[in-house]
Amino acid sequence: MSRFLDRPLQYKIISICVFANIIIFVVNIFLLLGINSMSMEMELVYQDNRHLNRISDALDDVQDSMTEYLRSKTSDSLETYFMADGTYSKLIEQLDGRVTELSFGRMERNIKYMSQNYLSEVSMTVEAKRGRNVEKYRVYYENATELYNYISEYITSLNLELLVSNSQHYSELSELFRTYEFISFIVITIVMGGNIIIITSLVGAIIQPLKKLADSANEVAEGNFDAQLIEITSNDEVGIVSNAFNKMLISIKQYIERLRMSMEKERNMQEKELMMESHLKDAKLKYLQAQINPHFLFNTLNAGAQLAMMEGADKTYEYVQTVADFFRYNVKGKKNEVTIGEEVTLVDNYIRILNVRFSGDIGYEKQVDNRLLGVAMPNMILQPIVENAVNHGIREMGNQGKITLKVYRQDSFICISIGDNGKGISKDNIEKILSGSWKRKQDQNDNNGIGMDNVISRLRLFTENENAVEIKSEGENKGCEVIIRLPMDEAQQTETEI
Amino acid sequence: MKTETPKNNKHKLNIKGSVIFTATMIFVVVILFLIALNFRLNLKGFKRADEAREYDKYYVMITDNYKSDFWKAVYRSAFEEAQKDNIYLELFGESFATNYSPEELMKIATASKVDGIIVYANESNQMTRLINDASSKGIPVVTLYGDNTKSHRLSFVGVGSYNIGREYAKQVINIIKEKKSNESTEADNTEQQKTMKVTVLLDSNVDDTGQNLIISAMQDSIAQEEEVTEDLKLSFSNYTVDNTNAFSAEESIRDIFHVEEIPDVIVCLNELNTVCTYQAVVDFNKVGVVDILGYYDSESIINAIDRGVVYATIAIDSKQLGEYCITALSDYYETGNTNQYYTADVRLIDKNNVSEYMKKEDKDE
Numbered sequence: 001m002s003r004f005l006d007r008p009l010q011y012k013i014i015s016i017c018v019f020a021n022i023i024i025f026v027v028n029i030f031l032l033l034g035i036n037s038m039s040m041e042m043e044l045v046y047q048d049n050r051h052l053n054r055i056s057d058a059l060d061d062v063q064d065s066m067t068e069y070l071r072s073k074t075s076d077s078l079e080t081y082f083m084a085d086g087t088y089s090k091l092i093e094q095l096d097g098r099v100t101e102l103s104f105g106r107m108e109r110n111i112k113y114m115s116q117n118y119l120s121e122v123s124m125t126v127e128a129k130r131g132r133n134v135e136k137y138r139v140y141y142e143n144a145t146e147l148y149n150y151i152s153e154y155i156t157s158l159n160l161e162l163l164v165s166n167s168q169h170y171s172e173l174s175e176l177f178r179t180y181e182f183i184s185f186i187v188i189t190i191v192m193g194g195n196i197i198i199i200t201s202l203v204g205a206i207i208q209p210l211k212k213l214a215d216s217a218n219e220v221a222e223g224n225f226d227a228q229l230i231e232i233t234s235n236d237e238v239g240i241v242s243n244a245f246n247k248m249l250i251s252i253k254q255y256i257e258r259l260r261m262s263m264e265k266e267r268n269m270q271e272k273e274l275m276m277e278s279h280l281k282d283a284k285l286k287y288l289q290a291q292i293n294p295h296f297l298f299n300t301l302n303a304g305a306q307l308a309m310m311e312g313a314d315k316t317y318e319y320v321q322t323v324a325d326f327f328r329y330n331v332k333g334k335k336n337e338v339t340i341g342e343e344v345t346l347v348d349n350y351i352r353i354l355n356v357r358f359s360g361d362i363g364y365e366k367q368v369d370n371r372l373l374g375v376a377m378p379n380m381i382l383q384p385i386v387e388n389a390v391n392h393g394i395r396e397m398g399n400q401g402k403i404t405l406k407v408y409r410q411d412s413f414i415c416i417s418i419g420d421n422g423k424g425i426s427k428d429n430i431e432k433i434l435s436g437s438w439k440r441k442q443d444q445n446d447n448n449g450i451g452m453d454n455v456i457s458r459l460r461l462f463t464e465n466e467n468a469v470e471i472k473s474e475g476e477n478k479g480c481e482v483i484i485r486l487p488m489d490e491a492q493q494t495e496t497e498i
Numbered sequence: 499m500k501t502e503t504p505k506n507n508k509h510k511l512n513i514k515g516s517v518i519f520t521a522t523m524i525f526v527v528v529i530l531f532l533i534a535l536n537f538r539l540n541l542k543g544f545k546r547a548d549e550a551r552e553y554d555k556y557y558v559m560i561t562d563n564y565k566s567d568f569w570k571a572v573y574r575s576a577f578e579e580a581q582k583d584n585i586y587l588e589l590f591g592e593s594f595a596t597n598y599s600p601e602e603l604m605k606i607a608t609a610s611k612v613d614g615i616i617v618y619a620n621e622s623n624q625m626t627r628l629i630n631d632a633s634s635k636g637i638p639v640v641t642l643y644g645d646n647t648k649s650h651r652l653s654f655v656g657v658g659s660y661n662i663g664r665e666y667a668k669q670v671i672n673i674i675k676e677k678k679s680n681e682s683t684e685a686d687n688t689e690q691q692k693t694m695k696v697t698v699l700l701d702s703n704v705d706d707t708g709q710n711l712i713i714s715a716m717q718d719s720i721a722q723e724e725e726v727t728e729d730l731k732l733s734f735s736n737y738t739v740d741n742t743n744a745f746s747a748e749e750s751i752r753d754i755f756h757v758e759e760i761p762d763v764i765v766c767l768n769e770l771n772t773v774c775t776y777q778a779v780v781d782f783n784k785v786g787v788v789d790i791l792g793y794y795d796s797e798s799i800i801n802a803i804d805r806g807v808v809y810a811t812i813a814i815d816s817k818q819l820g821e822y823c824i825t826a827l828s829d830y831y832e833t834g835n836t837n838q839y840y841t842a843d844v845r846l847i848d849k850n851n852v853s854e855y856m857k858k859e860d861k862d863e
Contacts, residue, residue: 023526030533099556099586103593106556106586110610117609150606157595187533194525201518 006235009206016202020195027191031184038177045170048104048162051094056155058088059115063148066122070129070141081126085119092116104165107158111151118147209238213245225253272461276378279458280336283380298327319356322349340407340416341373343382347405347418350383354390362390363402372407372414377486378462384455385418385482393422393480404481412488419481424473433471463487553586557614557827559642560603564591567796568769568816569618572642576616576820583828585613604628608635614827615639616655619646621707638830640823645707652830655822655840657814659708663715665846666765666791669810670696670716671723673763673789674730693731697761699751699771700738709767716765735761739771748774755782762788763809769794772811776802795847795855803852810848813855818842 007015061084068077095112096105121144128137212230219227229249230242305320326349329342344366351364386403394401404419425433436453459468463486473480557580561569573589580587590603598606600617601624607615608631615632619625619641629639629649638652645654674694698716700709717734740750751774754761766772772792776799779788785807792799792811802808822840829836847855 019522023529026526027529027533030530034533099553100550101553101586102550103588105550106588107593109556110606110612113611114606114609117611146605147609150602150609153594153596154606157593160595161593187529191529194522194529198518198522198525205518 006239009237012206012236013203016199020199023195024191027187031187034180034184035177038173038180042170042173042177045166045173049159049166051091052155052159052162055088055091055095055111055115056152056159058084058091059118059148059151059155062088062119062122063145066125066141066144069126070137073129078126081122085122088115089119092119104158104162107154107161111154111158114147114151114154118144118151121147206234206236206238209233209242213238213242216249217245220249220252225249225256272464276336276458276461279454279461280378280380283454283458298324301327319353322352322356325349326353336378337376338379339373340375340377340414343377343379344368344373344405344407347382347386350386351403361399361401362394363399365402365404366406368405368407369409372409375414375486375488377416377484378458381455381459381484382416382418384452385484388452389418389420389422389480389482393420393424395422397422409488410485413485414488416484416486417481418484419479421479422477424476424478424480425471426473426476430471430473434469459484553584555583555585555613555831557585557587557616557824558590558603558607558612559587559616559823560590560600560607561618561642562600563770564589566769568794568814571816572820572823574820575817576823579821579824583824585824585828587616587824601625601628604632608632608637611635612637614830616642616823616827618642619644619649619651621646621648623648625649638827640826642819642823643708647707653826653836653838653840655819655826655842656708657819657844658841659711660715662812662844663712664719665812665844666712667716667719667723669791669846669848670720670763670765673809674732677762678730693733694763695733695735695759695761696763696765697735697737697754698765699767699775700736701768702738702740702742712767741770747771751775752778754778755784760784760788763791764788765791766793769796769799772799772808776807779807800847800852800855803847803849804856806849810846813845813847815843815845 062081065077065081065084068074069081071077092112092115095108095115097109097112099106099109121140125137125140125144128140209230209232216227216230227249229246232239232242232246301320301324305317305324308314308316308320326346329346329349348364348366351362354362355364382405386405389403390401394403400421402421404417406415406417406419408415408417433452434456436457456469460466462468465485465487468485470483470485471480472483559569559573559576561573563569564573569589573587577587590607591598600619604615604617604625605628608628615637617625617629617639619629625646626649629641629646629651632639633650633652639649641649641651641654641656643656645651645656647654677694698713700713713734713736720732737754740746747770751771754764755778764775766775772790772794773796775790776792779785779790789809790802790807792802792808795811795813799808799811803811819842822842826836826840
C-alpha cells in the first residue's frame, strides 16, 4: 500500500479507475455466464420435441417410400426407400435405450426397439416384393403398417408428454430467468454502490494531503507563519509540493527572524548613539556653563602669555600657556572620540595648573605605555576623574598628596589607572557611585561640573561593558584607584605586540 | 518527538489504506460468491434424464383399464416388488394418447422388446397368438387374473375362482336365511312358496374360465346346503353384461331393472359391475329389496357395505397378486422356470368387518 501511495498521482487515479472497472467487468462476466447457460438451457427445452419431429418425418418417409415401391416398383422409389431407411436408422440410433424412472426415457426406448422391428419388417417386405413373393409381402406390409401406426402414435404421445413437461420446464426456466434478472440487477447495484464507496475513499485518501496543503497555505496567506508543517504521507506530486511548501515556510520563518534581529540591533545602536550624544551634550553644556566663554578665556590667556613672554616672566608664560592649552582642549574638542594621548596631555596640563595654584603640592607620577597613546577613547574622561581624586582625595593632604596615572595593557584590555593616596572611599560609596545613585551635593561646584556618573555611563556605552570602570579603595586614608578598561580590537592588539 | 509524528501518521494512514483494500477484496469475493450461489440455485432442480435412476429390466403390465382402482392397487404392489430388484414396471397404456386394447398393447410391448409382460388375458385365440408371438421372441408372459391356458404363457397369477364361488354361495345362503327369518316374524301366511332369484352378472367374454368356475362352484355349494333351500325355490340365472364398448356395461346393467322380475340377489364379478349395480339399485329405489354381492374393496364399495346397499364383497389381496407376478418373472430369469399357477388369497367383507377396512382406508390416506 505504501508503495502504491508513493506512485505518481496519475498512476494512482488511473489504477483506481481500472480497478473499479475490473470489478464491474468480472461481475458482468459472471452474470453473462449465468445468462448464457440459462439461455442455452432454454434453447435445449424443445430440442427433444424437434428431434422427435425429425424422427416422425423420417418414419413417414420410410413408410411412404415403401408404399410407393410396393405400388410402382420403380428403382427411384427403391432408392428413396434406402435413403429414408438410412436416415431413420441414424435417428433411431440417437435415441436412449436405457430404462429409467422417467416415462419419456422408457417411451424413447420403446420407440427405438419398435422402430428396429419396424425397419426389419419393412426390409423384409421390400425383399419379398423384389422376390415377387406376393403372399408374404402382403403380410409383412400389414405388419409393418401396423407397427408404423403404433410408432406414430407412440411418437405423438411422447411428443405431447414432452411438450407438457417441457412447457412446464420452460415456464420454470423463464421464471428463474426473471429471478436471475432481478438478482443480477441487485448485484450490479450493490457493485456500483461498492465501487462508488471504494473510489470515494481511495480518491479521498489521495486528495487529503492536497486539502491539508491548501488549508495550510491559506493559513499562511492569512499571516500565520507559525502554521504547523504538513505531514508528508506519500512521495507523489502532492508530497513533493507539500515538502517544498514546508521548506518555504521554514525559510520564511528564518528570514523573518533574521530581519527582526538586525532591526533590533540597528535600533540598539541608534539608541546608544543617541544616549552618547545626549551625555556628551550634557557634559559640554555643564562645561560651557562653567567656563562661560572658553574662546574668550583662551584668547585672553594667550594674550596674557605673550605679555608674560615679552616681560621675560618665563614661569608666568608657561603657566598661562598651560591654562590656555587646557581650555583649548575643550574648545576644539567637538568630536566624541579622542586619543588616550590627548586625554593624558589634558591631565598633565590640569595637574600643572593645580600645582601652580597650590604651589607644587600635588605629586604626579606617570607610567604610560606610549604604544597605547594612539588608541581612541571618549573625551572628557580622565580629567574629571583626576579632578575628583584631587578634590575629594588629596586636597587636605598638602605636600603628601600624590596622583598616579598608568596606561598599560592587560590581556585584551587597555587599562587606564588613576590612583591617589588620599582619604579613600568606603565600599558603600563605591557601590553607590558605580550604580549611579550617588547624590551630589547641590552646592558642590568646585569641579568642572562633569560628575562621575556621567563619566561612568559614557564609558559603559562606549565599551558596551558594565565593568568598564572599577574603583578600588583599601580603606580610610589608604587612597583610591579608578581603573578604566577599554577593549582592544585586533588591529591594536597586533600593533602593540610588535 | 517532532520527527516521529509524521511517521506515526503515515503508519496510521497505511492501516487505513489496508483496511480499505481488505474491505474491497472481501466485497468482491462476497459478490462473486453470491453470483455463483445464485447461479447454482438457478440450475438446480432440473432433473435430466442422465441423473434419473436407471433400471436393469423393464416389465410392462397390460390391463383392460389402467384407471381402475383394482389394477392400480395390483400395479402398486407389483411396482414396489420390482423396485427391489431394480426392475421398472410400467402400467402400459398410461402414456398413450389413444386408448389401446390389451391386444394392441401386447403387440406394442412385443415390438418394444420389453423384458417381461404381465397381461390380463382371456381365452381368445388372438390373445393366444399374441402371447405365443411374444414368448417366441424371448419375452416371458405372465397372465394375471385372467388366463389363457392354450398359450405358452409362463405362469398364471390369479385368485382361486372356486373359493370365490364358495364364498359367494355362503353369502347367498346367509341372505336366504335372513329373508326367511324376516318373513317368518312378519307374517306366517306364506303358504305360497317364494322363488328366490339369483342373477350372476357375466362378462360378455364367454371363454373366461374364471367366471365359469365361480358359477359352478356357487351352484355346487348351494346344492350341498339342502336343508336351507328345501322350502325355497332358488333360481339361478346368468346375465351377460355387454362390455364391448366403453359405456355399455352400465346401460346393460340398468336394463335388468327394467324387466318385471327383478332378481333378489345380484352377484357381480368385477369392480365396475359392482359399482354400476349399486348405483342402479339406489336409483331404482330397490335398496333392501335387491342384495348385491360385490367384488373388490374399493372405497365406494366399502362405503356401500357400510350403508347396507351392498351386502358383501370379495376382496382380493391385490398386494399378493402383484408380488406373485414379479416373483414369477424373476424366477424365470433366475432359474429358467417357475410355477404354472400362483393363487392370491381372497377375503370377505360384510357389515360385520367393514369398519376395519374403513379404518384402513383412512390410514392409507
